[in-house]
Amino acid sequence: MKWSLAPLLLVCVLTAGCEQLGIDTPAAAAAKRDADSKAIGGACRHAGRAIEDCYTLYRKADKAAIYAGWREMDNYMRENKIEPVTPVVPLPKPPEPASAPAPAPKASAPEDEDAEDADHAPPAKGAKAKKAAH
DSSP: OHHHHHHHHHHHHHHTTGGGGTOOOHHHHHHHHHHHHHHHHHHHHHTTOOHHHHHHHOTTSOHHHHHHHHHHHHHHHHHTTOOOOOOSSOOOOOOOOOOOOOOOOOOOOOSSSOHHHHHHSOOOTTHHHHHHHO
C-alpha cells in the first residue's frame, strides 16, 4: 500500500510548482489581459486620446477594461489637476478596404516595329503559342 501512494505523491509534488515554470492558468491569463487593458486605457487618457481612438488602436484589448482604466485615469487627473500629455506619434492610418486589384494593362502586339524590337517587347497573350507554331 505504501508503494502505491508514492507515484501519486511524486506527481503532486512535481505539479505543485507549475506556476513557477511560467505556465499560466486561464484565470491568471485573464487577469493579466484585464490589467493590460486597464493600463492601455489609462495611458490613452493621459495622452489625451479619445476613448474611441483607444478602441481603434488596440482592437484586441478588452473594451470594458480599457474604459475602466480610462475612467480611472480621468478621475485621477481631474483630482490632481494634471494636464494631458500631447502624443508625439500620430495615429496610424486605418487600413484601406480590400478591393479587387485593378486589371493590368494589356500589352498589344507590335505592329510597325522591326523584328528585333519585337523580340524585346513584352509578349502579348497567345504570343508563345504563335512562336511555337512557327
